[in-house]
Amino acid sequence: MQYFWISVDARYSSRRNVYECTLVVFETKAKKTIERSHVIKKRASNRKSALQWFMGASKLMEPEACRLAITSLKHKSFPVMGYGILHFKIGSFVHDKDSTVAAVIKKLEPTALEKLDPNHVIKNLSKEVEEKAPRIASIIVSSFRKALKLANTTTNSNEKLQALLKAYPQHLQNNHSLCDSGCPHTIKPEKLITKEEAQVVKEIFDKRIKYSHKFCDIACNSQNNESIHSTICHTTPKTLDFSRNYCGRADLAIGERLLGKFAQLRKIQRFIGSLFVIPKEQAIKLDTQYHQDKIRKQSKAYKERRVELRKTKLKFKLKGMEFVSSLIVGAHVSIQFWMDTHEESYSSEVSKTVEKYCAETNHHHDQILKSI
Ligand SMILES: [Zn+2]
Incomplete structure (x- = not known):
């Protein structure tokens, strides 16, 4: 099936x-x-x-x-x-x-x-940490994102995600007893959290572990x-x-x-009996260009240039x-x-x-x- x-x-x-x-x-x-x-x-x-x-x-x-x-x-x-x-x-x-x-x-x-949309789960989590532990909000959200991403590189994403979410509160205190071989067993000082904060993180993550099967697959x-x-x-x-x-x-x-944008335009022009119908080769060419343009506009370099241009x-x-x-x-x-x-x-x-x-x-x- x-x-x-x-x-x-x-x-x-x-x-x-x-x-x-x-x-x-x-x-x-x-x-x-x-x-x-x-x-x-x-x-x-x-x-x-x-x-x-x-x-x-x-x-x-x-x-x-x-x-x-x-x-x-x-x-x-x-x-x-x-x-x-x-x-x-x-x-x-x-x-x-x-x-x-x-x-x-x-x-x-x-x-x-x-299933739940992973992006909505992240948004939700971000809101909760912002309320309960604002100092470490960005650390926790990026940890959660990383766990999701890592879990999706394995075949059993749910199991992996649960293991990672369980390990994180310890890991962020520089205790790697629950970590697997993927962890470097050190942590940058700016990412360290306190014992009290770890307790909050544990509560927040445990809540998500209960329904992680609903959002563990980032393709969905x-x-x-x-x-x-x-x-x-x-x-x-x-x-x-x-x-x-x-x-x-x-x-x-x-x-x-x-x-495709221009292929459809051609279809409409033919349907309404327009005097001008865009040639097929032209439509293919324009659609390819349009598609490439779209990809280019999504690039980081393009966006940065846009911001610069807007300023001047x-x-x-x-x-x-x-x-x-x-x-x-x-x-x-x-x-x-x-x-x-x-x-x-x-x-x-x-x-x-x-x-x-x-x-x-x-x-x-x-x-x-x-x-x-
Ligand atoms: Zn670790």
Whole structure:
């Protein structure tokens, strides 16, 4: 049996008067979006009739979206390169809110294990140490991080993590009786903690040891969901109201992630019968460039340079930005207008594409482009 290690997250069209909800299911080990579902509420002004409308309360939209996505996943088989068609079962799931999502998944897939996002566990721990032992907060948080990282280099990460967390309160007092061969058996003086502090650390770590099986695997995190949502935020900025076409725009963002920004643009241009369609080779080239640019922008050197530039060119930049941001808002308004008038056909076209590519867990960029 093959397993999925998924991460689920839902977003709404707006904070109040929610009409649309999009839920994204991400495979954490393959790093691919494998499913998404939309729940749209019935409104008096709704023109469409093809879709199923949701009639319940807003807070029930997320569990409903989850039910749709998980049910669909349960009945799907995925082509995996070199293996043919495989049927998958959900091995574990991560979610970051204490939402009703967990209850829905447990009901549909009782053997799936509930996991916690390690980054949220660290954040939580940091808050607690900051309160109970502020002097050593940074030492403890970095020790915890290190333990997690070390544990993930072994095959039995949970056992290793527990052993490390038990050893740390002693280790930080320069007592290495519980440490393994990986420890240098010395400690820098600035990292030393007192006996009283060690007691606090022990309490904090012991609490986490009890449920360490839920977060010991750092691959099972919801970071990638958050990065998809940052793409969604680009296509649906908070300053504009997307309560009528949020799902379509969310699909646009997911499609961008699956296809590539310019490959998708080409697809849209062809769909709407645009006079100018970006050539296929050009789209491939631009997407490769865009991808490389993104990696470059994540580098430390680039970020440091940005900070430097901001210091020296602050005034100039601000002046330029006013002009640029009004242009961006203008572009979004015109896209929204276009989406409102073409919503039905466009949304269904994008949905079809997303559904198609969601079904392929192991695809390559070139192959997708060939099929457009
Ligand atoms: Zn040690």
